[in-house]
Amino acid sequence: MAYKIVASQCTGCSACEPECPNGAIYEKEGIFAIDPEKCTECIGFFDEPQCVSVCPVDNTCVIDKSRPRYKAKK
C-alpha cells in the first residue's frame, strides 16, 4: 500500500518531507519514515513518487513489499 524508507540508507536530509502531498513523512531520531496509512504512492497527485524523486540516495525510498499496492479509491 505504500512506500517505506530504508532507515540504514537515510541521511536525514529532510528533502522528502515537504514534498509528500499526503504529509506521510515524519522525522524520527534524525532520520525519516513514512506512515503507510497516509502514503498513496503519490497516485492522484504526481506522476512519480515525490520522495523517490527527491531523495539523494538511490534505493532509499522503496515500495514496501509487505503491503499490497495502493489503489485509488473509486
Add this chain to the structure above:
Amino acid sequence: MTAALTQTPKAKNFQRLKALGLSVTSTIQHQGCGSKGGSGKSSCGSGAGAGDLPEEIWEKVKNHPCYSEEAHHYYARMHVAVAPACNIQCNYCNRKYDCANESRPGVVSEKLTPEEAAKKVLAVASLIPQMTVLGIAGPGDPLANPDKTFKTFELVAKKAPDIKLCLSTNGLALPEYVKRIKDFNVDHVTITINMIDPKVGEKIYPWVFYKHKRYKGKEAAKILSERQLEGLEMLTAEKILCKINSVMIPGINDEHLIEVNKAVKSRGAFLHNIMPLISAPEHGTYFGLTGQRGPTAQELKALQDKCEGQMNMMRHCRQCRADAVGLLGEDRSSEFTKEKIASIELNYDIETRNAYKMQVEQERQKRVAEREKELKEIAKENSELKILVAVATKGGGKINEHFGHAKEFQIYELSTKGSKFIGHRRVDLYCQGGYGEEEALETVIRAIRDCVAVFVAKIGSCPKEALEKAGIETVDRFAYEYIEKAAVSYFKEYLRKVNAGLIHPTKKEDALIRQGALVPLN
C-alpha cells in the same frame, strides 16, 4: 599632478578596490556592456562592475571576509547548518556530508534548528567582535529549505541588525526566492555555476528535482543553467551583490569556465571564484569513485589568470566548512557546539563591536600606506621576472606565524608590479597526527614547491635544511612585518641578484592541492 587632486568618484573607488587587493583592470573598461536594447537589464545597468561600485555596494563589500581579500585578515564570518535538504545532485557531492559547493567534500556539520542557529550566532558575535557576516550555505541548499533559512535570518536580524546576511545556492530555486531575499535585506548571494552548456552540465549533474519531477541528462542541466542565469539577472536587477563559484573539473569544464566567466560577468556578477575540484575515493562521490582528478595549483592559477581579464577573481577562498567560525583559515567551531552554546551567557554588545571596527580601519589604512610606498620604489625597476613566495601568517596582513604551526600558506606572486595574492595552500591535514614529522614536512614542501622562498616568523633548523634542499629559501628576517612590504624588499633583492648573475631562476615544479576534508583542531 597627484591622484588626490583629480579624484573622480570612479577613481576613488578604483583606489579603494586596489586597497582591498581586488583586481580592477577589467572593470574599468567595463566589457560586456555594449548593447542597450536586446539583452536589456541583464547585460548592464546593475552597476555590478567593481570599478563603478556605487557607495552602498562598497559599504557591503569592504568588511566582508569572503569577498575582500583585505578584509579577511581582520573580519570573520560564520555559517550555520540549518538547511540539510538539496534539490539537485552534483557528481562531486555525497549527501551523507555537507554541500560540496560551499564546503569541502566529506565534511559533516551539526544540524541546527533556526532557533539554535540564531542563538549560536549571537553567542559567537558577543565573544568575537570580528564576526560581521552570517552565511547560510548548507549542509544542503538553503533555498531547498526556504522556511528554515529565512526563519534563521529573521531571528538574527531582529537581535543583531549589524550582522550582514548572505547565502549560497545552486540556483535551481533562486528565481522563486529573489523577492524574499530582497525583503530580508540579504546583501550577498553566491551561486555555484559550473557550466552554461547542457552538454557539459550532464557530466556534472546526474539529475535535478524541479516542479515535482526528476529530470536527468541534458534536460536537467538545461533547466539548472536557465534558472541559475535567470536568478543572477534578477538579483543584479535588485542590486543584490552576487558572487559566482565554479568548481574546476579538469577535462570536463576547465576550458568552458572561460565561457561561464563571460556569461556571469555580462549578467552583473560581482566576483567569480574558481575553486579546484577536491576529489578522493574515500569521499564516496561519483567523481571520487571514477578517479576524476582535481587541477594542480598551476592549472588553477592559469585558468584564474585567463578569467582575470574579464572580471574580479577571488583567490583567497579556502572552501571552508559550512559551520566554520572565526577568521577565515582559523576554525573555532569546536568552541561553539550545540551543547556549549546552551551554557553561554548572551551579552550582545554593539559598542565593543563598533570599537573593534574603528581600530581595524586605522590598521588597514596603515597597511595600505606602507604598500603604496614600496610600490613606488619597485616601479622603477624594469624586468619581466615573476616569482612566487609562500607566507606563514595568522592574519592582520603580517608575517607572524611559526613555520611549524602554519596550517596553511598564503602564496604571493612578486613582480615589478608589486605583490599579488594568488591563493592559499592548506597543509593542516598533515600536521594532525597519522603522519610522521618527516612526512608532514614532505607534504608541506609538495604544497609550496612552486615558490622560491617561504616567509616565516620563525623556523627550526631541521625544516630549514630540508626546504633549502628542495630549492625553497627560508626567510625570517621580515618577521612580524607587513607581507607586501617584505615581499617588495625581497623581490628587489632577488632581482638585484639575478641581474648580477648570482641566481639563475629556473622553472619550478607544479604544486599539489591538498585533497581532503578540513578536520577542525581541538
